[in-house]
Amino acid sequence: MANTEAELKQNLKELIESIVDGNDYTVQTADNAIRALSALKDLKRVPVNASPSTNVDQSPIPSHFRCPLSGHLMTDPVILIVGQTFDRPLIQRWLNDIRGVYPQSHVVLNRSILAPNTLLLSMISEWCKDNGIDMPKPVSEVHDEQLTEALIHRLHSLLLKLSLSLPEQKEAAKELRQLAKRMSVRALFGTTQMINILLRPLSSEAPTDPELQDDLVAVILNLSILDSNKRLLAENENVIAFLIDSLKSGAIETRSNAAAALSSMSSLDSNKHIIGRSGAIKYLVDLLEEGDPLAMREAGTALFKLWFVRENIARTVREGAVQIMLGKLVDHILVDELLTMLTLLATHSKAVEALVNHGGVRFLLDILKEDTAERTKENAAVILQLICYHNREKREEIKEEELANGTISKVVQNGSARARRKANSILNLLCINPNPSPNPDPNPNPNP
Numbered sequence: 396m397a398n399t400e401a402e403l404k405q406n407l408k409e410l411i412e413s414i415v416d417g418n419d420y421t422v423q424t425a426d427n428a429i430r431a432l433s434a435l436k437d438l439k440r441v442p443v444n445a446s447p448s449t450n451v452d453q454s455p456i457p458s459h460f461r462c463p464l465s466g467h468l469m470t471d472p473v474i475l476i477v478g479q480t481f482d483r484p485l486i487q488r489w490l491n492d493i494r495g496v497y498p499q500s501h502v503v504l505n506r507s508i509l510a511p512n513t514l515l516l517s518m519i520s521e522w523c524k525d526n527g528i529d530m531p532k533p534v535s536e537v538h539d540e541q542l543t544e545a546l547i548h549r550l551h552s553l554l555l556k557l558s559l560s561l562p563e564q565k566e567a568a569k570e571l572r573q574l575a576k577r578m579s580v581r582a583l584f585g586t587t588q589m590i591n592i593l594l595r596p597l598s599s600e601a602p603t604d605p606e607l608q609d610d611l612v613a614v615i616l617n618l619s620i621l622d623s624n625k626r627l628l629a630e631n632e633n634v635i636a637f638l639i640d641s642l643k644s645g646a647i648e649t650r651s652n653a654a655a656a657l658s659s660m661s662s663l664d665s666n667k668h669i670i671g672r673s674g675a676i677k678y679l680v681d682l683l684e685e686g687d688p689l690a691m692r693e694a695g696t697a698l699f700k701l702w703f704v705r706e707n708i709a710r711t712v713r714e715g716a717v718q719i720m721l722g723k724l725v726d727h728i729l730v731d732e733l734l735t736m737l738t739l740l741a742t743h744s745k746a747v748e749a750l751v752n753h754g755g756v757r758f759l760l761d762i763l764k765e766d767t768a769e770r771t772k773e774n775a776a777v778i779l780q781l782i783c784y785h786n787r788e789k790r791e792e793i794k795e796e797e798l799a800n801g802t803i804s805k806v807v808q809n810g811s812a813r814a815r816r817k818a819n820s821i822l823n824l825l826c827i828n829p830n831p832s833p834n835p836d837p838n839p840n841p842n843p
Contacts (some may be wrong), residue, residue, distance in 0.1 A: 426772075466552075468531060469481070469516075565607050568607050585623060594637060597611075608645055609649040611637070651689050677714050683719055690727075690808050703739075720755050731770060751786055763775055783821050783824040790825055
């Protein structure tokens with residue numbers, strides 16, 4: 396921005412004319428006009444030939460004299476290999492604390508490549524002299540409070556960029572994604588206002604850019620890791636709506652991260668109710684069917700947490716999850732994970748009904764007959780016990796299998812302690828005298 400009064404006035408005149416006479420001016424144009432007007436006001440407040448002052452904030456500091464991290468006047472400017480200038484002590488501490496990650500990108504820099512920007516330092520010194528300001532002394536060491544202040548300034552700067560052009564939004568979101576990996580940054584997002592500003596690019600009716608969408612979902616995922624943010628995010632309708640949209644239409648990595656964010660929020664019991672009522676379960680089930688292993692695991696973990704609220708189990712069954720899971724199991728996909736999920740799902744009578752209607756009993760009996768891993772047999776025995784408990788009609792089919800092949804009795808004889816307890820419980824429900832077992836299941840009630 397211009398420095399002299401005449402330059403500022405001319406700049407302001409041009410900006411005002413473009414706003415008044417044009418219908419397609421940008422937010423940046425309006426911001427520049429406000430800055431020019433503010434700078435003129437400050438010039439009137441501090442005459443050029445005023446006596447020296449140690450308060451540099453009394454004069455409008457040109458933007459290129461300010462450190463991009465702190466917003467303060469640079470006293471020891473150094474230029475990085477990427478071409479941008481920062482104040483030396485702050486960028487050194489930043490690179491140390493942010494693991495060498497350069498602001499505005501994910502590029503990792505060599506901390507030693509900090510070349511003095513002598514030309515800019517000379518310009519700053521001359522500007523201070525012209526404005527009657529004592530040049531501040533360089534800071535030898537940056538304290539935690541100063542770094543936190545710089546982080547806050549940087550976050551505000553990035554959040555403001557989210558209301559500008561798409562390239563600036565994407566640049567800001569990418570850096571926010573990196574910063575949100577730090578616990579201290581996650582704590583700075585502890586207000587509804589900051590969360591709403593983060594989602595500002597989504598207020599447009601135009602489709603969200605896929606890269607921007609992916610970065611914003613990752614930011615929310617990182618923020619949700621902090622316990623104090625979980626409720627704040629889940630109770631924000633815009634956040635849940637955005638994650639659901641990302642589950643529906645994002646790239647597979649974006650959908651996985653959206654599921655992971657919902658899973659993280661679901662650690663709180665109150666959030667399980669909110670997310671269950673939001674309609675997210677349908678799209679988590681769709682992602683479970685997708686076939687990508689990572690996406691399936693993230694969706695499965697989110698669903699498993701949500702099922703500790705029983706009405707969420709009924710919602711999941713209505714979306715066809717049982718059929719999908721059985722289909723994956725038949726194809727030997729994520730067998731251990733899916734059977735573990737079914738042990739919780741089958742505590743609900745609706746899930747048992749779906750398992751029975753879609754051939755689940757025969758599949759589970761086949762698992763017990765096959766030479767499979769102990770954990771797999773354990774979970775199959777748990778689910779069969781739950782089916783026997785909830786569905787009397789299926790007991791006859793299981794009894795016929797037992798009388799013909801002794802499938803359950805073999806588990807009693809050779810299975811793990813947990814599998815033996817569940818197998819004994821099944822035989823009791825079938826009214827078949829089980830072999831004596833040192834560890835009978837004390838309670839056949841459906842509790843896996």
